[in-house]
Amino acid sequence: VQANTEQQNRRLYRAIWRWHFYAGIFCIPFVLWLSVTGSIYLFRPQIERWLDRPYDHLHLEGTRATPEQIARAAVASVPHSSLHYYELPPNPDAAARVVVGVGTKEFRVYVHPVTLKALYIINEDHRPMTLLAHLHGQLLAGRLGSSIVELAASWAIVLLLTGLYLWWPRQTEKLAGILWVRRRKGQRIFWRDLHAVTGVWVSGCALFLILTGLPWANNWGAYFKHVREITGTAALQQDWATG
Numbered sequence: 038v039q040a041n042t043e044q045q046n047r048r049l050y051r052a053i054w055r056w057h058f059y060a061g062i063f064c065i066p067f068v069l070w071l072s073v074t075g076s077i078y079l080f081r082p083q084i085e086r087w088l089d090r091p092y093d094h095l096h097l098e099g100t101r102a103t104p105e106q107i108a109r110a111a112v113a114s115v116p117h118s119s120l121h122y123y124e125l126p127p128n129p130d131a132a133a134r135v136v137v138g139v140g141t142k143e144f145r146v147y148v149h150p151v152t153l154k155a156l157y158i159i160n161e162d163h164r165p166m167t168l169l170a171h172l173h174g175q176l177l178a179g180r181l182g183s184s185i186v187e188l189a190a191s192w193a194i195v196l197l198l199t200g201l202y203l204w205w206p207r208q209t210e211k212l213a214g215i216l217w218v219r220r221r222k223g224q225r226i227f228w229r230d231l232h233a234v235t236g237v238w239v240s241g242c243a244l245f246l247i248l249t250g251l252p253w254a255n256n257w258g259a260y261f262k263h264v265r266e267i268t269g270t271a272a273l274q275q276d277w278a279t280g
Contacts (some may be wrong), residue, residue, distance in 0.1 A: 050203070053199050053202055053203060054199075054203060056195060056199050057195075057196060057199035057200055057203060060192045060193070060195040060196040060199065061196050063189065063192050064189045064190075064192040064193045064196055065196075067185070067186065067189030067190075067193075068189065068193055071173060071186065071189075071190075074169055074172050074173035075173055077169060078166065078169055078170060078173055081166045084165070084166060085164075085166055086127075088165065089127075089147075091157075092131060092132040092147045092156055092157065093127060093128060093130075093131040093132070094128075094130055094131065095130050095131065095132060095149065095150075096130075097130050097150065097151050098151065099151045099152075100151070101150050101151060102150055102151065102153055104123055104133070106153060107123070107133045107135060107148045107150060107153065108120050108123055108135055110148050110153040110154075110155065111133075111135035111137055111146040111148050111155065112135075112137050114146055114148075114155035114158060115137050115139060115144050115146065115158065116139075117139055118137035118138060118139045118144065119137060119138055119139075120135070120137055121136045121137055121138045121143060122135075122136050123135050123136075124136070126150070132147040132148060132149055132150065132156055132157075133147070133148045133150050134146070134147060134148075135148055136161065142160060142161075142162070143160070143161040143162075144158055144159065144160055144161065145158070145159050145160075145161055145164070146158050173186075174186060174253070174254075180255065183254060183255050184254075184255060184256070186254070187251065187254035187255065187256060187257060190247050190250065190251055190254070191251075191257075193243070193247055194244065194247055194248075197240045197243055197244055198244075200240065201237070201240055204233070204236070213230075214226070214229075214230045214233065214234070215233065215234065215237060216234065216237065216238075217230075217234060218230040218231055218234050
């Protein structure tokens, strides 16, 4: 009986190792891509402020136009457009930002608040940080890219859980060396524990990061919304977007 149990444990270990290996082969390139693009996107306010610097400190002389006049000037600068929204300028001497739409496209218009001249017009989808967001969430491939990213994130969960299973010590009853470092066992144990404990906590943080990001994906977001409807916890307007 003991021999059969050991053989079954070895089979389970080898099967989980294969899952871990294939999950890593598939998802690691996407994880690296998401890490780089997501890290850059964290600095979106600073990057957009740097890109908008030519329109943030204008030399203004004369009477400032009203928001209604600015909005009309923005709409007039893009043929066949309609007003979508008006952004408050970041400071008193900055150009007004007005977003107008033509069909399914949106354009951001930087309007001089005194002369009502359109200083700059750009398609919202062509703005650098919007492109980066599409690269991060959709690989610039629309719904297909979003599904690929979602699949890679799901396999990353498999990678982390199987890795923790394969590494987790079998011959210990305490959590020392797993959740915290043993500092009185010599340098060899200290550096081993430092590596292992860091891995455990990083894996936990990575799982939290992935699980909190997946509600923005198409399928996970839809399932999460359905669960909230079943449990009666759905809000009148959900505070995350899918797709």
